[in-house]
Amino acid sequence: MVYLVTTEAEIQQKMGANHNVAFNTTMMEAAEIRHFSTVIVLCRENWKDDTPTAVEIKGILSDVVSSLVAIEGIAYDMSGFTSRIEAEDMINVLRDGALRGLAILRDKKNQDFVKEHAT
Numbered sequence: 001m002v003y004l005v006t007t008e009a010e011i012q013q014k015m016g017a018n019h020n021v022a023f024n025t026t027m028m029e030a031a032e033i034r035h036f037s038t039v040i041v042l043c044r045e046n047w048k049d050d051t052p053t054a055v056e057i058k059g060i061l062s063d064v065v066s067s068l069v070a071i072e073g074i075a076y077d078m079s080g081f082t083s084r085i086e087a088e089d090m091i092n093v094l095r096d097g098a099l100r101g102l103a104i105l106r107d108k109k110n111q112d113f114v115k116e117h118a119t
Contacts, residue, residue, distance in 0.1 A: 014070035
């Protein structure tokens with residue numbers, strides 16, 4: 001299917017082997033749209049795929065959005081994990097990574113730097 005800034009493989013890898021497969025492609029795509037929109041609004045920057053700036057930060061955008069989607073996928077049904085604590089730990093690690101990426105993307109100095117050095 002069509003993803004805006006991430007891939008299904010990256011999302012599934014972050015959700016881990018024990019996630020519920022009922023959290024399917026359609027649900028992942030819908031979650032990706034919501035989370036990418038949230039990132040755009042939080043950062044007050046609209047990165048489009050064809051702009052040089054988007055190319056420079058695609059890795060960070062992909063990491064943030066896939067982490068947020070994976071959190072939603074894990075929270076969808078935690079029963080497949082060895083324990084609820086395991087699932088919550090995975091969510092915490094993903095949340096920390098997403099917040100770190102959001103902090104980088106929201107920083108106006110970083111945005112200016114990327115715009116100045118865009119290919």
